[in-house]
Amino acid sequence: xxxxxxxxxxxxxxxxxxxxxxxxxxxxxxxxxxxxxxxxxxxxxxxxxxxxxxxxxxxxxxxxxxxxxxxxxxxxxxxxxxxxxxxxxxxxxxxxxxxxxxxxxxxxxxxxxxxxxxxxxxxxxxxxxxxxxxxxxxxxxxxxxxxxxxxxxxxxxxxxxxxxxxxxxxxxxxxxxxxxxxxxxxxxxxxxxxxxxxxxxxxxxxxxxxxxxxxxxxxxxxxxxxxxxxxxxxxxxxxxxxxxxxxxxxxxxxxxxxxx
Amino acid sequence: xxxxxxxxxxxxxxxxxxxxxxxxxxxxxxxxxxxxxxxxxxxxxxxxxxxxxxxxxxxxxxxxxxxxxxxxxxxxxxxxxxxxxxxxxxxxxxxxxxxxxxxxxxxxxxxxxxxxxxxxxxxxxxxxxxxxxxxxxxxxxxxxxxxxxxxxxxxxxxxxxxxxxxxxxxxxxxxxxxxxxxxxxxxxxxxxxxxxxxxxxxxxxxxxxxxxxxxxxxxxxxxxxxxxxxxxxxxxxxxxxxxxxxxxxxxxxxxxxxxxxxxxxxxxxxxxxxxxxxxxxxxxxxxxxxxxxxxxxxxxxxxxxxxxxxxxxxxxxxxxxxxxxxxxxxxxxxxxxxxxxxxxxxxxxxxxxxxxxxxxxxxxxxxxxxxxxxxxxxxxxxxxxxxxxxxxxxxxxxxxxxxxxxxxxxxxxxxxxxxxxxxxxxxxxxxxxxxxxxxxxxxxxxxxxxxxxxxxxxxxxxxxxxxxxxxxxxxxxxxxxxxx
Numbered sequence: 021x022x023x024x025x026x027x028x029x030x031x032x033x034x035x036x037x038x039x040x041x042x043x044x045x046x047x048x049x050x051x052x053x054x055x056x057x058x059x060x061x062x063x064x065x066x067x068x069x070x071x072x073x074x075x076x077x078x079x080x081x082x083x084x085x086x087x088x089x090x091x092x093x094x095x096x097x098x099x100x101x102x103x104x105x106x107x108x109x110x111x112x113x114x115x116x117x118x119x120x121x122x123x124x125x126x127x128x129x130x131x132x133x134x135x136x137x138x139x140x141x142x143x144x145x146x147x148x149x150x151x152x153x154x155x156x157x158x159x160x161x162x163x164x165x166x167x168x169x170x171x172x173x174x175x176x177x178x179x180x181x182x183x184x185x186x187x188x189x190x191x192x193x194x195x196x197x198x199x200x201x202x203x204x205x206x207x208x209x210x211x212x213x214x215x216x217x218x219x220x221x222x223x224x225x226x227x228x229x230x231x232x233x234x235x236x237x238x239x240x241x242x243x244x245x246x247x248x249x250x251x252x253x254x255x256x257x258x259x260x261x262x263x264x265x266x267x268x269x270x271x272x273x274x275x276x277x278x279x280x
Numbered sequence: 281x282x283x284x285x286x287x288x289x290x291x292x293x294x295x296x297x298x299x300x301x302x303x304x305x306x307x308x309x310x311x312x313x314x315x316x317x318x319x320x321x322x323x324x325x326x327x328x329x330x331x332x333x334x335x336x337x338x339x340x341x342x343x344x345x346x347x348x349x350x351x352x353x354x355x356x357x358x359x360x361x362x363x364x365x366x367x368x369x370x371x372x373x374x375x376x377x378x379x380x381x382x383x384x385x386x387x388x389x390x391x392x393x394x395x396x397x398x399x400x401x402x403x404x405x406x407x408x409x410x411x412x413x414x415x416x417x418x419x420x421x422x423x424x425x426x427x428x429x430x431x432x433x434x435x436x437x438x439x440x441x442x443x444x445x446x447x448x449x450x451x452x453x454x455x456x457x458x459x460x461x462x463x464x465x466x467x468x469x470x471x472x473x474x475x476x477x478x479x480x481x482x483x484x485x486x487x488x489x490x491x492x493x494x495x496x497x498x499x500x501x502x503x504x505x506x507x508x509x510x511x512x513x514x515x516x517x518x519x520x521x522x523x524x525x526x527x528x529x530x531x532x533x534x535x536x537x538x539x540x541x542x543x544x545x546x547x548x549x550x551x552x553x554x555x556x557x558x559x560x561x562x563x564x565x566x567x568x569x570x571x572x573x574x575x576x577x578x579x580x581x582x583x584x585x586x587x588x589x590x591x592x593x594x595x596x597x598x599x600x601x602x603x604x605x606x607x608x609x610x611x612x613x614x615x616x617x618x619x620x621x622x623x624x625x626x627x628x629x630x631x632x633x634x635x636x637x638x639x640x641x642x643x644x645x646x647x648x649x650x651x652x653x654x655x656x657x658x659x660x661x662x663x664x665x666x667x668x669x670x671x672x673x674x675x676x677x678x679x680x681x682x683x684x685x686x687x688x689x690x691x692x693x694x695x696x697x698x699x700x701x702x703x704x705x706x707x708x709x710x711x712x713x714x715x716x717x718x719x720x721x722x723x724x725x726x727x728x729x730x731x732x733x734x735x736x737x738x739x740x741x742x743x744x745x746x747x748x749x750x751x752x753x754x755x756x757x758x759x760x761x762x763x764x
Contacts, residue, residue: 159360163550240370246374247541254534254537258534264530267523271519275520276761
């Protein structure tokens with residue numbers, strides 16, 4: 021009986037994993053880059069310096085076209101900024117508010133309670149300004165793509181000249197990691213595009229790695245709390261299991277040895 | 281309801297209540313005194329685990345419903361707000377989303393345990409049937425729950441599954457419009473799915489009550505499949521099985537926690553983090569893993585037959601695959617319950633399990649995924665070449681050729697205007713190959729699934745020679761102790 025139970029448990033794990041794996045059979049034909057992420061793995065935590073650098077890239081590059089609807093400036097305290105620093109980061113951005121008493125919309129500096137700036141007033145303007153393609157919201161982008169962090173990183177660093185014979189449509193760029201290989205987003209990163217406050221050299225790889233770390237945090241700001249809680253739960257349950265196993269043995273001891 | 285210990289409360293208030301409404305003695309009889317065969321193994325813990333999961337899903341679901349907004353414009357955002365702004369909202373949602381998978385996993389094991397030990401057989405037919413009703417209700421509840429986040433898979437899964445009803449002759453399209461509350465999956469669909477997703481678990485709870493009620497009338501089956509002959513064969517539920525189930529619960533929570541805390545999205549689909557967009561169809565629309573075997577059966581029906589379109593056959597087969605389980609008590613004519621004493625049935629049981637897992641695997645694949653490539657089909661290549669031939673003379677020439685000689689065919693093709701690159705393209709293209717595709721495997725496995733229940737099970741009841749049964753549970757338990 022013991023072995024059949026073991027087989028059962030093994031089946032349960034492999035079965036679930038196989039179903040999940042098969043259901044997610046990778047779409048892209050190109051092997052993704054695997055640069056490694058500090059926040060991956062059961063004990064991984066976010067690299068705070070990378071998050072702050074990633075914010076610089078996001079504010080200066082991505083946020084020109086992409087929104088981050090579900091993240092508010094107040095959330096940036098989790099990146100290691102003080103309340104006043106967060107106020108300063110928000111205040112650099114002008115957002116529309118209103119209507120005021122006169123019924124007019126007006127511009128004001130953003131507050132920590134505001135979500136990240138919406139670069140376009142509506143989806144239609146966003147499309148017109150981007151050759152018909154709508155830049156998607158990036159709040160949960162890392163969760164929403166097969167390959168997750170590795171995919172976004174590969175995409176950002178994967179722009180290249182099209183192979184011979186491949187015609188790239190007007191306004192599109194060639195990127196082997198993108199489904200269909202022709203992407204509406206022009207190469208967003210270039211050497212030295214941003215200046216990092218901490219003096220790190222802004223290579224394309226560095227910026228891509230930083231901004232993907234930032235987006236991973238944006239997609240799941242509770243990642244660290246989740247793993248830490250999970251660890252406590254597992255330790256607690258392991259101890260409880262041992263106690264319950266011992267209690268169960270003790271209770272059954274009488275009945276198992278008793279003659280009927 | 282037989283009980284091994286009497287309910288004799290010392291507390292006056294308890295006596296007062298119980299003499300007016302015997303709810304406490306009912307609970308005592310159900311959870312404390314209920315006599316249970318003493319030889320349960322760990323597979324019998326999964327019933328309690330299923331009950332636990334129902335409670336977990338209802339408890340987390342009620343709190344989630346306090347923060348969720350069933351509106352197509354707001355649903356996705358309200359889920360993100362739960363994940364980010366609600367205290368421990370992420371934990372509630374991850375428990376609930378993974379909890380659905382855990383609930384199904386536990387219930388599948390519980391069902392297969394029933395199939396192995398013959399728990400569906402007389403006199404427990406009602407227990408089995410009510411259990412299957414619970415399972416069908418769970419499928420409906422899980423499906424509607426997956427729609428609520430209003431991601432891409434929510435929307436397209438809902439579209440595909442509700443569209444199945446359009447296969448019903450004459451009234452199919454009207455039924456689909458009625459289900460949708462409109463002419464496509466839209467806000468009315470989301471709102472009614474939310475209402476029903478909230479309602480059904482309580483109906484499930486009622487059926488769980490009946491499941492346990494029916495079980496306790498006849499008493500539990502056990503791994504030996506023989507009835508207890510007296511008190512020496514049973515133990516009271518408490519403390520023996522409360523203690524044993526507590527161990528099962530603790531180990532199960534560890535398994536569950538690994539998913540909740542360390543791989544919370546492993547069983548979901550990334551596309552469901554993309555807000556629903558009726559104008560963009562995902563490359564592959566895949567249901568949750570627990571529906572995959574039935575999804576494979578649905579898609580295995582690819583031919584119109586007897587004037588019934590393939591789509592309707594698919595729907596019939598899919599629902600038939602569940603319905604056939606309801607007939608198990610009557611399909612199985614064997615006098616012996618437990619597969620332990622049924623050497624042939626036992627082997628077919630494990631084969632069935634493999635087949636169901638295989639169907640699940642096929643369900644996750646795209647039907648035209650090539651599993652085995654047997655190489656070029658020269659007949660299909662010849663058809664391509666033939667479509668380029670313009671004169672009768674060339675046609676006759678080509679007909680006289682050996683089409684298996686690809687070099688000669690290629691040379692000929694060059695003469696009728698097929699470039700060598702074009703020709704090589706055909707040769708390399710798997711659509712011009714002899715292949716064994718996922719849909720072919722699904723068809724074989726789906727056929728076997730029905731063959732198992734409709735042919736093998738009834739036949740084995742007559743043909744199989746079961747092993748001798750032990751005379752009593754306690755005798756078997758003590759004999760095992762001696763040899764151990």
